[in-house]
Amino acid sequence: MQFGFLLQQVVNGLVLGGYYLLIALGLSLIFSVGGIVNLAHGAFYALGAYISVEITKYLGFGSAVVLSPIAVALLGILFERFILRRFYDADPILSLLVTFALAMVTEQAIRITWGAPPISAAIPQGLRGSVFLGDFLFSRYRLLILAVVAAVLIGVWLLLHKTSFGRVVRAGIQRPDMVAALGIRLQPYMTAIVMLGVGMAALGGAFFAPITIVHPAMGAEIITVAFVVVVIGGLGSFWGVVIAALLVGVVRGITIHFAPAAGEASIYVLMFLVLLVRPRGLLGERIEKFE
Amino acid sequence: MTRYSRRTLLKAGAAFAGASVIGSPSTLSAQATRIKIGHLVPLTGFLGAIGSYAQLGVKMAAEEINASGGIMGKQIDLMSEDSVNPATASTKAQRMIEQDGAVLLFGEISSASSLTIMQVAERNKKVFFSTGARSDALRGKDCNRYSFHCDIPNTVMVNAVGTALKQKGMVKGKKFVTLTADYIFGHDLLKAAKAFFSANDATLIGDELIATDVTDFSPYLLKVRQAKPDVVCCNLAGNQVTNLVKQYAEFGFPYPLVGFNLNTGDAWAMGEGNLSGTWPTVWYHTLDNPASKAFVEAFSKKYGKPPENHAWIEYITLKMIAQAITETKSTESDALVAYFEKQTQFDIMKARKAYFRSWDHQLVQEAYPFTVKPKNEMKDKWDMLVLGEAVPAAGAELESIYPTKTQNPCNMKA
Numbered sequence: 202m203q204f205g206f207l208l209q210q211v212v213n214g215l216v217l218g219g220y221y222l223l224i225a226l227g228l229s230l231i232f233s234v235g236g237i238v239n240l241a242h243g244a245f246y247a248l249g250a251y252i253s254v255e256i257t258k259y260l261g262f263g264s265a266v267v268l269s270p271i272a273v274a275l276l277g278i279l280f281e282r283f284i285l286r287r288f289y290d291a292d293p294i295l296s297l298l299v300t301f302a303l304a305m306v307t308e309q310a311i312r313i314t315w316g317a318p319p320i321s322a323a324i325p326q327g328l329r330g331s332v333f334l335g336d337f338l339f340s341r342y343r344l345l346i347l348a349v350v351a352a353v354l355i356g357v358w359l360l361l362h363k364t365s366f367g368r369v370v371r372a373g374i375q376r377p378d379m380v381a382a383l384g385i386r387l388q389p390y391m392t393a394i395v396m397l398g399v400g401m402a403a404l405g406g407a408f409f410a411p412i413t414i415v416h417p418a419m420g421a422e423i424i425t426v427a428f429v430v431v432v433i434g435g436l437g438s439f440w441g442v443v444i445a446a447l448l449v450g451v452v453r454g455i456t457i458h459f460a461p462a463a464g465e466a467s468i469y470v471l472m473f474l475v476l477l478v479r480p481r482g483l484l485g486e487r488i489e490k491f492e
Numbered sequence: 493m494t495r496y497s498r499r500t501l502l503k504a505g506a507a508f509a510g511a512s513v514i515g516s517p518s519t520l521s522a523q524a525t526r527i528k529i530g531h532l533v534p535l536t537g538f539l540g541a542i543g544s545y546a547q548l549g550v551k552m553a554a555e556e557i558n559a560s561g562g563i564m565g566k567q568i569d570l571m572s573e574d575s576v577n578p579a580t581a582s583t584k585a586q587r588m589i590e591q592d593g594a595v596l597l598f599g600e601i602s603s604a605s606s607l608t609i610m611q612v613a614e615r616n617k618k619v620f621f622s623t624g625a626r627s628d629a630l631r632g633k634d635c636n637r638y639s640f641h642c643d644i645p646n647t648v649m650v651n652a653v654g655t656a657l658k659q660k661g662m663v664k665g666k667k668f669v670t671l672t673a674d675y676i677f678g679h680d681l682l683k684a685a686k687a688f689f690s691a692n693d694a695t696l697i698g699d700e701l702i703a704t705d706v707t708d709f710s711p712y713l714l715k716v717r718q719a720k721p722d723v724v725c726c727n728l729a730g731n732q733v734t735n736l737v738k739q740y741a742e743f744g745f746p747y748p749l750v751g752f753n754l755n756t757g758d759a760w761a762m763g764e765g766n767l768s769g770t771w772p773t774v775w776y777h778t779l780d781n782p783a784s785k786a787f788v789e790a791f792s793k794k795y796g797k798p799p800e801n802h803a804w805i806e807y808i809t810l811k812m813i814a815q816a817i818t819e820t821k822s823t824e825s826d827a828l829v830a831y832f833e834k835q836t837q838f839d840i841m842k843a844r845k846a847y848f849r850s851w852d853h854q855l856v857q858e859a860y861p862f863t864v865k866p867k868n869e870m871k872d873k874w875d876m877l878v879l880g881e882a883v884p885a886a887g888a889e890l891e892s893i894y895p896t897k898t899q900n901p902c903n904m905k906a
Binding site: 206209210213214216217316317318319320321322323324326329330331338340342343411412413414415416418422453454457458461462464465 | 757
């Protein structure tokens with residue numbers, strides 16, 4: 202009984218981790234390719250949530266979770282073209298400052314557009330409730346999120362490892378000078394990666410809007426967890442981020458089971474322990490060039 | 493592409509992400525012909541959403557007072573800032589008194605921040621009206637001569653909902669699980685809830701203390717299911733209530749969810765069909781009396797949405813303060829304390845008038861339980877609650893639902 206219940210907490214943690222993954226993977230990709238720590242990543246997540254709530258009013262939830270990430274990905278083009286592009290070779294402090302500023306500007310813009318009080322969103326009736334597998338219980342809606350995350354994960358992996366696009370991106374991460382010498386311009390690839398990254402963050406926002414509070418500061422809340430996941434996983438490592446996200450979700454679930462008060466602190470303790478043993482993160486050793 | 497260590501970059505990034513926003517200092521110049529009043533409410537964090545309503549309410553009250561000639565011919569200078577957290581709240585309160593020349597302070601929703609401002613008030617011998625904090629301890633063992641308490645205390649919220657639940661047969665012999673906010677307010681509410689359960693033959697079979705930064709409740713909900721209670725009781729605060737209710741609806745448990753604390757601003761943020769159960773409130777914009785209706789109309793016209801209960805409480809508090817200064821012709825703390833301790837009656841837009849109890853400085857007033865309106869009866873998205881009968885019932889003593897002297901160990905030093 203106790204073991205079964207614990208297993209259920211583990212599975213639930215995996216689902217939550219999958220959700221963190223949507224945000225952390227994009228953050229990690231943009232960082233790996235462009236060397237930019239995108240502090241505005243949470244702002245795109247918040248925009249994804251707000252835009253999806255608006256679209257839901259007119260076209261329903263199904264359209265919202267498709268259209269909202271697309272809309273935000275298009276904003277990502279502008280973001281890369283007019284802001285990020287100027288900072289690839291500049292002092293990284295500048296890109297930190299500019300993305301931090303953008304995060305604050307976006308939060309304020311959301312406040313002006315939609316107001317400071319949270320806006321309301323709900324799960325469509327058909328997706329509510331739990332499904333049972335024996336004594337195991339799963340939220341129907343979270344199972345859907347899990348399926349979407351799995352699909353996105355497979356898609357991104359295939360894109361990076363099975364296409365010529367992915368080969369250039371991976372080469373760009375490892376040896377940008379060599380890629381340039383071959384006459385390949387990395388910039389269009391960077392635009393695509395930023396689109397993909399912020400689009401994934403927006404997808405996370407769209408899916409979480411119905412089950413969490415949609416308010417202007419939601420982006421600032423999520424980015425801390427996303428950073429923890431990326432740091433635990435190891436920089437630039439695809440599977441590192443995946444494992445870290447799932448681990449964070451599971452550790453949190455189990456901690457809450459045994460010691461509820463330590464639930465939120467547990468992921469920071471996890472980060473501390475991982476960095477103590479592996480300063481580069483779980484799978485971070487593959488990009489030694491940057492250490 | 494870059495020559496900088498990625499690790500350094502990431503560390504700097506994490507530092508930035510963790511940096512909290514601190515409000516800008518007030519730059520008002522000192523003018524003896526104006527009355528400076530300091531106002532603090534949380535605009536960030538889990539109470540920020542309702543705090544923003546509070547700020548709208550106080551702005552409107554100040555504008556109305558100033559438009560009608562001010563207090564004794566002097567205009568109010570309202571300094572309204574984000575209290576952020578208990579430490580920042582007390583720092584700002586101290587600064588408002590020492591540097592900005594505030595004659596008194598009011599505001600706050602967080603019981604933890606209110607407690608630190610109360611200490612500043614006592615040290616500086618300035619009056620502080622704690623408008624939205626509900627912990628019993630603030631007007632109990634932590635009370636002091638300079639602090640007044642406008643919102644209903646936790647015990648009253650428990651009594652308001654408890655009475656309604658008893659009428660529905662949801663208390664006697666039932667098993668409860670509570671989800672409680674892990675800070676002074678939650679601990680205090682849980683204490684009141686436990687007292688209520690044991691006095692009414694209910695058992696508490698599970699209790700979860702939840703940190704105020706938790707946004708995902710799924711692990712707790714799994715524990716709730718394992719306990720298999722008859723009723724689940726929410727003792728959370730601010731937008732945590734919103735999150736819990738949304739996720740509770742997501743999992744679709746058969747156990748009814750009720751709560752001993754809810755602000756209507758948080759209820760409005762929940763989304764269609766998520767909220768059910770019985771909850772307490774101190775005021776709601778559909779209250780049927782002329783003063784309340786006029787206030788709701790003016791507020792809605794000005795801001796394009798109805799006032800939340802914190803907008804109302806800040807509004808009436810500043811009006812009570814203005815009345816006190818006008819009638820005592822003084823902004824001196826001792827004169828004001830004496831004025832309120834006379835148990836002067838105030839119209840606070842409810843059926844019965846309210847007064848500050850002299851021995852614990854609690855604003856004694858009616859409270860209401862409410863349930864949720866079916867969707868097809870809602871006039872607009874704000875019209876989602878049905879108020880129950882005011883508690884205490886008409887004819888009963890107002891003080892009957894408040895903690896008595898023996899239950900409320902307030903001992904004010906002279």
